[in-house]
Amino acid sequence: MSFKKTFFKNILVTGGYNYISQLIVFLSSFITARLLLPENYGLVGLITVFTNFISVFSDSGISLAVIKSDYGRSYYKGLDTLSIIIGVALFFLTSLLAWPIASFYGNHNLILPAIVLSLTFITRSMSIVRAALLSKALNFNDIGKITLINTIVSIILTIILAYLGAEHWSIIIPQIVTSIIAVVYYEHKTGLGCKLYPFKYAKIAYKHTQNSIKNLLGFNLINYWARNSDNLIVGKFYGVNDLGIYNRAYSLLTLPLSLVTGLMGTVLYPSLKKLKSEGGDINKEYVFVLKIISILVYPIASIFILFPEQLVSFLWGQNWLAVGKLLPYFGLLIFGQSLLSTTGNILVLLNKEKKLMISGWVSAFFTIAGISIGAYYSLVGIAQFYSLSFILFVLPFNMIFIFYKALAFNLRQLLLFWLPVILLSLGIWFACFYDQFELKLFFLFLMLINLGISSGKEIKSILTIISNKISPSKTA
Numbered sequence: 001m002s003f004k005k006t007f008f009k010n011i012l013v014t015g016g017y018n019y020i021s022q023l024i025v026f027l028s029s030f031i032t033a034r035l036l037l038p039e040n041y042g043l044v045g046l047i048t049v050f051t052n053f054i055s056v057f058s059d060s061g062i063s064l065a066v067i068k069s070d071y072g073r074s075y076y077k078g079l080d081t082l083s084i085i086i087g088v089a090l091f092f093l094t095s096l097l098a099w100p101i102a103s104f105y106g107n108h109n110l111i112l113p114a115i116v117l118s119l120t121f122i123t124r125s126m127s128i129v130r131a132a133l134l135s136k137a138l139n140f141n142d143i144g145k146i147t148l149i150n151t152i153v154s155i156i157l158t159i160i161l162a163y164l165g166a167e168h169w170s171i172i173i174p175q176i177v178t179s180i181i182a183v184v185y186y187e188h189k190t191g192l193g194c195k196l197y198p199f200k201y202a203k204i205a206y207k208h209t210q211n212s213i214k215n216l217l218g219f220n221l222i223n224y225w226a227r228n229s230d231n232l233i234v235g236k237f238y239g240v241n242d243l244g245i246y247n248r249a250y251s252l253l254t255l256p257l258s259l260v261t262g263l264m265g266t267v268l269y270p271s272l273k274k275l276k277s278e279g280g281d282i283n284k285e286y287v288f289v290l291k292i293i294s295i296l297v298y299p300i301a302s303i304f305i306l307f308p309e310q311l312v313s314f315l316w317g318q319n320w321l322a323v324g325k326l327l328p329y330f331g332l333l334i335f336g337q338s339l340l341s342t343t344g345n346i347l348v349l350l351n352k353e354k355k356l357m358i359s360g361w362v363s364a365f366f367t368i369a370g371i372s373i374g375a376y377y378s379l380v381g382i383a384q385f386y387s388l389s390f391i392l393f394v395l396p397f398n399m400i401f402i403f404y405k406a407l408a409f410n411l412r413q414l415l416l417f418w419l420p421v422i423l424l425s426l427g428i429w430f431a432c433f434y435d436q437f438e439l440k441l442f443f444l445f446l447m448l449i450n451l452g453i454s455s456g457k458e459i460k461s462i463l464t465i466i467s468n469k470i471s472p473s474k475t476a
Helices: 003-035 038-059 062-068 073-105 108-117 120-125 128-136 140-163 169-190 199-237 240-277 282-306 308-316 323-340 343-349 353-375 379-406 411-433 437-454 456-470
Strands: none
Touching (some): 003 140, 038 108, 038 120, 038 169, 128 169, 240 379, 379 411
16 A cells, blocks of 8 residues: 555544544533633643643653664563653652742642642653554554543543532643543553563663654753743743633644644654655655645634634633734744644654754744743734744744755755745734734735645645545456
8 A cells, every 4th residue: 555545544543533532622612611711721831831841851752762663572661661760750850849830930829730730740651652552553543542532531521620610620630530541541452561671671772762862852852942931931921811811822723733733743753664664755755744734724724814803702702802812823833833843753764863953942042032022012922923933034944954954855846835835924924913804815815826836736646545535446
């Protein structure tokens, strides 16, 4: 079976579960947004700025190392032992940091929730290797099932606890419960075993993957702050309520990234690994995937840019109307971030993790600079300068450094693909800044035409695959 057919088969399997899960989350937000207030989400957001940073250390490239390697069971058990040791250490570290974190914000109500939430470091550390083994085997059916199960459990628990007045605990407790369910499910499917190997096995496993782990960790650490410095700044200088508003807007940015590029990335890495082992053309198929992503995210970004207030009012009601002012700029970020978010997979596959780390450092510098400048003006200013910095600096840098230098793509083809995206995104940014609806519509129409021209072959290829799936040719 060709790469495209296998890739889309796995996409359909994973996507079926993933999209149903995201649809459930999306529909449930109609209820939870009316049971919980912005400050409830904001309080949890203050904690997760730090706990999510610490969680960067929990994987550190271990899952990618499992998929990439050709070693046996002892190697996987060694990595599993290493992962659990890291998870326990991170739990104690976060517990010790709970008081300093609360002091930083001047809110000591954060201490107990931070300690409780850090329990997930232990449970999730037990899932890393097991989930990676399923992904390595292209067993996306089971990965999708546990995603759907945990989504349903999480939503039901959140609604019940919120209705009972549990406030921020209704967001924290479901995370612990679902992480335990995931461990049990993954262990049942992989049979890796719950017995810890001696530390020497973890040490040997680390030696075999230390270069990848160090470079990926270096990338993930700086990339985390590039993506979360805005939460830190908003929480510190604008308060819990504004952080709740900002996080709600940001969640709409991460939703399409999760639905499209998160899904693509889940399937892309093990699929490209298989293609590479068979001697296939990785760059050619990667370009195909990038163009498909740009087609899929276009309608989502357009809605965010053209109808932000109407969307927010319909979804969450009057308490969240301030989200609408941020949404057009986050909609703009969807175009570029959806394309760049997959580069890590192919760079790791080609043993160019150091290039990925350098890219992360430079991108983080420009991103944090934009966010910091915007913070001097307003909450909306953060979103404005965040997106402007990304368009003017992050996209052009990665076009040259990653796609041209590291991946050796043809410069002319890169310019034909990326330059219209950058220039049209800049035009949309100014239309949003000056609140010119007709101008936004004009640039989005040009973006659509550009997608049609640059991705015509890919659209035809998808339609052919779908057509053959619906009406398979009959053989004698």
